[in-house]
Amino acid sequence: MxxxxxxxxxxxxxxxxxxxxxxxxxxxxxxxxxxxxxxxxYKFTVCIDPGHGGYDPGATNSIYRADEKDIVLDVSLRLAKILRKEDIKVIYTRKKDKVSWENQRESLSERSKISNKSNADIFISIHANNFVKDTNVKGTEVWCRFKNTEDEILAKEISNELSSIGYTKDRGLKYEEDKELYVLKNTQATSVLVELGYMSNPEDLKFLMSKEGKNKCAEAIAQAIINYYKTIKIEE
The missing domain is CATH 1.20.5 (Single alpha-helices involved in coiled-coils or other helix-helix interfaces)
Structure with missing residues (x-):
């Protein structure tokens, strides 16, 4: 047919x-x-906040021609690279020496908003300290909101990991009850602010300006975040 x-x-x-x-x-x-x-x-999301930027250099050291904004941005980018290899999502408040805000008040507000809008699990603000009245003052500090919180768990991990490098003094944990910090108070995620050392101290600054120093700081913070994640998962 x-x-x-x-x-x-x-x-x-x-x-x-x-x-x-x-x-x-x-x-x-x-x-x-x-x-x-x-x-x-993605295991979770981390919002990395390199302090200052653009018009705001942060702490400066004219002798070594160093600005805080440049050092913390470099460390932040290295940190992000490590975290991504661990399948951790990274959000930045800035990726370059450029900011969209025009003053410090707006800067602090926008940094918190970026973290909150991204629903980040962790917010970490990276800075370097300064005390020109006494250049012998040195060391790391890690700030968090309150004691007995996930913020404190993360802060302790970061403090311990930075201390293990041995490049400077460990000045321990600091809390908002000592000094209110806008970015910590207004950010919903588990939040810490890290002071990597003193721009005014020659030993701290030389380390932070070196490639080795930046790498070690980034590796230490990354390891602390991974430790924190494992601790929280076990508790859950």
């Missing part, structure tokens, strides 16, 4: 559309699978 020309064309069209539909369905499933895998790979 012969099939008419029109019927053959119709059969071919049906076969073509079935194959096209199957192909599109396959591509869609693969795309969804890749998206789910990529999304699931």
């Amino acid at each position: 012969k099939v008419s020309y029109k019927k053959r064309i119709l059969i071919r069209k049906r076969r073509f559309y079935r194959r096209l539909f199957a192909l599109l369905l396959f591509i869609t499933i693969i795309g969804i699978t890749i998206f789910i895998r990529c999304s699931a790979n």
